Amino acid sequence: MASASVAVTEPATEHLPLALLVGVPVIVVVSRYPVLLHRSRGVIEIGFDSCVLAFLGTVLPAAEGALVWALGAVLAQSLIRRRLVARIFNIGVMTTSGIAALWVMDWLSPDGGPVQFATFVAVLVGCSVYFILDFFISEASVALENGTPYSGEIGRSDVFLSMVSIVAVDSLGYLAALVVMEVDARAVALLAVPVATLLVASKSTTRNRERSRRMRVLFDTSRSVQRQTSADGVLELLESGGRALVRAQPCAVRNQPAGAGEVGARISDGDGEWWLVSPTGQRNAADVAADREHLEQLALTGSEALSRLKLTREMTYLARHDILTELSNRSVFLNRVGQALAATRQRTSMVALLFCDLDGFKQVNDRFGHSAGDAVLIETAGRIAASVRSGDTVARLGGDEFAVLIENIADPADVVRLTDVLRAAVAGTTDVNGHQLSVSTSIGVATSDGSTTAEALLRNADLAMYEAKAEGKNCVVHYRPEYGAARVRRLEMAEALSTAVERDELAVDYQPVYSVRTGAVTGLEALARWRRDGRDVLPSAFIPLAEETGLVVPLGARILERVAADAAQIRSLGLPPIQIAVNISAQQLRSSSFVGLVQDTTRALGELDLVLEVTERDVVREDSLSQEVMHRLVADGVQFAVDDFGVGFSSVGYLQTLPVQVLKTDRTFVTDIENSTRSANLLRSMLLMGRALGLHVVVEGVERQTQLDHLRTMRNEIFAQGFHLARPMPLPRVLDLLSDGERPRERIVTG
Structure with missing residues (x-):
């Protein structure tokens, strides 16, 4: 092997100037068109520059080839805009893997010149060694950077196919070496067209495949997000979708925007805001730009979903609450009364419904305007809510009418005490623009052991309230059956009076x-x-x-x-x-x-x-x-x-x-x-x-x-x-x- 090596080396040194002149620029150019292997923890780049290794391993001794390769690696990484640490790391990976590949080629190459099948096999094996070393070292680096366990994935189909494709393209380097050594060095320029075509096609295919993958991720995540019924669920899906999108495990939703070395997008539901953030890692500028664009699309989908959920919550709240006082509305109150009556049928306690109508409220509206009236209603609602027990229900039925549901009444005196507290609370003054406004309340009380419906109980309390009004206001009246007939007569009289006025x-x-x-x-x-x-x-x-x-x-x-x-x-x-x-x-x-x-x-x-x-x-x-x-x-x-x-x-x-x-x-x-x-x-x-x-x-x-x-x-x-x-x-x-x-x-x- 030694004599063979000398025999091959002596004539090969004449190609060193050509290797420097052509090999180094080709390494610089080809390294800009890497194959991107997307892993769950990041992206690994392996370039077609190993075809230059095939050329160097064929026309130069291992030592001289290593020198040219190292110079090309340093120059190529120096011209790429990346973090200094990343560039130094890449130079080390390229140099180590390249020297190992050249040594394998030199060790396996037979005597007798380059035009031999065994030499071709040696070149392919050396290029495979380069790919494997480059992949494993880069994989280990990504695992260390993300703090995740290392797991070699060389056996994955996409990795294996990428290795086969790159090694196949590396054969062009062997072909270039044959042209230089057996034909004419100038003829090697003919290979520029197929090499350029392969590089462009590879770059385009890689980008299209990555774009399609990201579109699938965006579509799947968007579809899942739109089906979510909670904000937390939406944010969790955005996190998982972001990780799948940029293939970076640390991608997360947080309250702070992206900082240095990070890329992120703003998520908002109209009130609050979050940020979907991922570290840029060692990704190149094009990948970072794509990450930002797609994260923004994902964030927009999340913002729409969160806004929809917020609107749904608001509509649900408005459907169940009074807008002005934020108390329960009539519909929710009647539902709660129905539940209380159903529960009362199974025990010996009673429920009471208090119908409260403000006295003098119309005068407040007429005298000071509706804004002052609204202020009185809000203050009154707060006082009523503060006066009842924690388990009782307070609602605004409309206008100046409020209702209170009291459950689990063991002693009727409790109702009397509560009505006294309510009357005293409502009677307090309310300061509105320097005016001390006061109203009182007429309260109608109806009780039940569960034998009535919610609507009937509310109607009975309403009738009692009208009797309280008739008795002079600011008092409490408990429902009696005869009140119903009196109220009906009053309504009939009102209708007849309206007709009489209309007909003159x-x-x-x-x-x-x-x-x-x-x-x-x-x-x-x-x-x-x-x-x-x-x-x-x-x-x-x-x-x-x-x-x-x-x-x-x-x-x-x-x-x-x-x-x-x-x-x-x-x-x-x-x-x-x-x-x-x-x-x-x-x-x-x-x-x-x-x-x-x-x-x-x-x-x-x-x-x-x-x-x-x-x-x-x-x-x-x-x-x-x-x-x-x-x-x-x-x-x-x-x-x-x-x-x-x-x-x-x-x-x-x-x-x-x-x-x-x-x-x-x-x-x-x-x-x-x-x-x-x-x-x-x-x-x-x-x-x-x-x-x-x-x-x-x-x-x-x-x-x-x-x-x-x-x-x-x-x-x-x-x-x-x-x-x-x-x-x-x-x-x-x-x-x-x-x-x-x-x-x-x-x-x-x-x-």
């Missing part, structure tokens, strides 16, 4: 107002009257119902229209002008059509004066819209009277600021005026205050001659109204009364 079936009676000093009729108060099924319905029954249902606005409009129609007959009597008073509500003042309707009425009245009567409760509110309407109508010649003065919010302050011209004292102030010095003095003080403020005072409720006699002893100009003087009457009787003015005048003046 209401009538107007007029009650005269007299001057106590002269006995003359100075005004008429228009009063709504309603006959239902041939019977008169008391105003005290249908007027509050109209207020509660909102019918008071169209009802009030009908009354103004009727007064306007009657005015022509009153004017035709040719009497001195008198006042026509009409009762209105705060709801009418806030109606957009009210000003125009009143203006039409004043035009129809002509020389008759229109007086609009409002209660203290309505006029005292700090309602800028109502006050603006009042000032506008006063400018048009309309007068305002405060009805039932003295039984609620009486305040000299508002009498100074509001456009009020008439005070109508409540009937309670004359009830015992003949016998009570205090009552007489109180009424006298009201008359003096009215005079001081330049207001006319009408004393209502005069029902006895002794009351009238007492009023005549007072020196102030007094106007009176009451059954003793004249009852409300239809228009024809009013016309007769006004035409024959002597009898009322005599009654007042002479007694």
Whole structure:
């Protein structure tokens, strides 16, 4: 072997310059077109540069071939943009594997020159050794870098096929050596075309295969992600998909973005954000760019899935909760009541349902606006929730209605104590933009041993709540069976009243107002009257119902229209002008059509004066819209009277600021005026205050001659109204009364 080696070596040294001139550049170029072997822990690159080893092992001695190979390895890795550690490692792997391959070739090559089959086999074996060493060393490096156990995978089909393909291409290096040694060195240039074609085709095939693999990973992961029903499941699938995508075990979802030596993509559901991050490792720039692109695609899929899940959670939450207060809604509450009733049937305890309706909430909305109302609702919801036991259920049923479900009641006194706590909690003030707002609550209570349905229990509590409202509000009423019939009658009355208003079936009676000093009729108060099924319905029954249902606005409009129609007959009597008073509500003042309707009425009245009567409760509110309407109508010649003065919010302050011209004292102030010095003095003080403020005072409720006699002893100009003087009457009787003015005048003046 030694003599053979010398024989081969001596002529071979003449090819060293050619090997340096051609071999080194070819190593540099070919090393840029490696075969990528994707493993579960990373990517291993093995190039076609081993074909240069076949050339060097054939035309040069092992030592000289090793020198040329080492120079090419150093130059090739120096020109590749990678971490310094990675380049040094690759130089070491190339040099070690290359020298080992050249030694194997030299050891196995027979004597007699290169044109022998045995020499060809020696070259192929040497190139196989190069592939195996390169693969195992690189595999071990990846395992060490990732901190995972080493497991050789040379037996995998893709690895084996790659080795066969590369070794087959290496035969071109042997062919180039034969051309140089047996033909002409210049002819070796003819091999550039097939080598370049192989390199480009290999690069393209590798990229296409990798792209197809990544597309499959993206598709499979996306399909799995879209089927997930939890955010954690989505993030876990993104992690596993990311690892399969970039073949890097450390790929993970975390809260921090990618740092140095990492590649990552942002995941977001609209509120929170995560990052799918993988280390770049020893991958080249093209692979890192592809990793970033595909991780971003995967992250986009995850973001869409997380956004979908977030939207589903929000929709589910909205379907089960009240948006404003975040309490359970009616549907969830009824379901919970049903469950509680079913459980109660199996034990001896009771359940109670509390139906809470806020008192005065509408006034808060009207006075301060809906934003203030919302603030009160939110505060009230929190107070109710804080007042109940941990196992109880609180819901907002809608508007200003709340409900509480109390389970496992052993002692009925527990319900009483809880309702007291709720009333006290709700009654606390709420600060809204510097205003201290307060409401109270009327509570209806219904209990069950499980023998009723959830809907029936809620209905019973609702009926009890309406009874609490009727009893004066801010109180608690326990359900009784007769409440149902009363509620049905009230609903039927509301429907009948709506029909009557729509069909203009209401009538107007007029009650005269007299001057106590002269006995003359100075005004008429228009009063709504309603006959239902041939019977008169008391105003005290249908007027509050109209207020509660909102019918008071169209009802009030009908009354103004009727007064306007009657005015022509009153004017035709040719009497001195008198006042026509009409009762209105705060709801009418806030109606957009009210000003125009009143203006039409004043035009129809002509020389008759229109007086609009409002209660203290309505006029005292700090309602800028109502006050603006009042000032506008006063400018048009309309007068305002405060009805039932003295039984609620009486305040000299508002009498100074509001456009009020008439005070109508409540009937309670004359009830015992003949016998009570205090009552007489109180009424006298009201008359003096009215005079001081330049207001006319009408004393209502005069029902006895002794009351009238007492009023005549007072020196102030007094106007009176009451059954003793004249009852409300239809228009024809009013016309007769006004035409024959002597009898009322005599009654007042002479007694």
